[in-house]
Amino acid sequence: MSAAASETIIQVRGLVNRFGTHVVHENLDLDVRRGEILSVVGGSGTGKSVLLRSIIGLIRAASGSVRVFGEDLLALPAAQRSLLERRFGVLFQKGALFSSLTVTENVVLPLIEHARLSRPEAIRLAEVKIALAGLPANAGDKYPSELSGGMIKRAALARALALDPDILFLDEPTAGLDPIGAAAFDQLILTLRNALGLTVFLVTHDLDTIYTITDRVAVLAQKRVLINDSLAAVAALDDDWIQEYFHGPRGRAASVAAVGEESH
């Protein structure tokens, strides 16, 4: 496992993203290793979501390369690209559930389209995923517009997990969840990672999540990745923004809570 752990599963080199004259990323480098939980943090508007979208191939970068599983997604023919995309699970910031389908149908869709399950089987499996994501049994028949913000996040996680992906991309997964739900969410991610060897790419502002489950933290600032290392190394870096982020009142509270949890 240790040899596999150091294997790079996502490799970003020299990434440049700009919208008009506004440069979001400039020569950004990032490595994500197989089986790790990587948190990407940064102030608002530093391009965390843009980075995620470039990696999963929704945005074509102005220059630079993004290689996932050693392949450049945007250069692949459509069929091969689709095969790779099936190994992603993506949880978008606002859930991005299909609003005209029920929660169960949202989860069933990839199972029928890609895993070629029969509909009754796909529904059974979808119910397991929905339960795993922590939704009550009656949520499956509801439409996204009938769900609360936290439930939408859970339903979106259930859909992201539908195909048992290799890499899970989570865009602010715990934003809008209550603290109990957020803690359960963190534990679920950890369990899935340990059981399935998932790689998790996590964009988050939630310091509790960072302290509890992440292996490494990448800090986006000044249009690039300032540092990508273990939490301790990142928190020790001499940078004003990082110091304020990790040692401000919220950062201190989260670190105390995480330490307290470990000593129990």
Add this chain to the structure above:
Amino acid sequence: MSAAVSGAAVFDDREGVARLRLVGDWTLAHHAVLLGQVNGLRSRIDARVMVDASELRVLDTAGAALLLRLLGGEGVHKLVGSDSGLSEGGRALLAAVGDAMVGRGAAPAARKGSAVGDVLAHIGEGVGTFWRHAVDLLGFVGLTLSAMLRVGLRPSRWRLTSLVANLEQTGLHAVPIVALLTFLVGAVVAFLGATVLADFGASVFTVNLVAFSFLREFGVLLTAILVAGRTASAYTAQIGSMRANEEVDAIRALGLDPVELLVLPRMWALLFALPMLTFIAMISGILGGMLVCVLSLGIPVPMFMSIIANDVGVSHFIVGMAKAPIFAFLIALIGCMEGFKVEGSAQSVGTHTTSSVVQSIFVVILVNAIAAMICMEMGW
């Protein structure tokens, strides 16, 4: 990583001890194979079975779900607790799936309905929907009129910018399509008249036919139908997306009146735009008819004009123009009302946009028919 091995469940009960060996990959990729085995073995598995998972290579959530179905909640609980050779990660996953599914039964069977019953139910729903639409429309008319009176007395609350913007969208931008369409229809009506009336040697009356039909009916009706398709749908989609995005709720929460902010400017815009478009449609339709008269009947332009001036009374023009504001009011109201009925989903926006176009065209034609009858009885 070595090649994937399809998972399997191997069962034997030699020596009176039931044993179940789990081997290979229990993953989504092998779901079909595993499902067959699970279904075959389920009846033979009871609580005393010994599970050996030491040869289980990979377990994912799909595999865990199948194990849960094979062993039941109790069995999975026991498997997690016992020394079965299951890896640490697999145990945690199985426990998570088992815990999540506690107290959830199998999926209820799909409801079966009879075809006749469904048809009757659809008819019933249809009638109910029609009735509700009528009641909703009347209610919305009242709401809008009361808002109109409230705002109308206070010019400071007239939203002129919004009105002008809407006027440009619904009026100015619709001129080319309205003019072109009515021109073509005018030409077709003239051709029809020329053909039929020639048999009676009365082809000169084609002029009267074109003028009568466009001033009284076609000018306003064609314009209203075009505007219903063009503007009612736009109103519904605009307000509908705002509803889906909670913007309408935000307007309410800011202490503002969505009817005043969203409906009144749109309605006033259409109240101004539709009569103007109708006028353009009348002129353009008569021009289309005139072109045909000049080219195929040899009626010169001055003669065409003098026939209209002498034979066609101004009352026809007034009847036509009088209908325009009524249609405008109804189209704008239906468009806005359907927008407010949207409920959060993309499909809902689509359904209500369709509904608004169908309803507004229906109402336009219905009201036009009623108006024609009244005018006939009154001799206008």
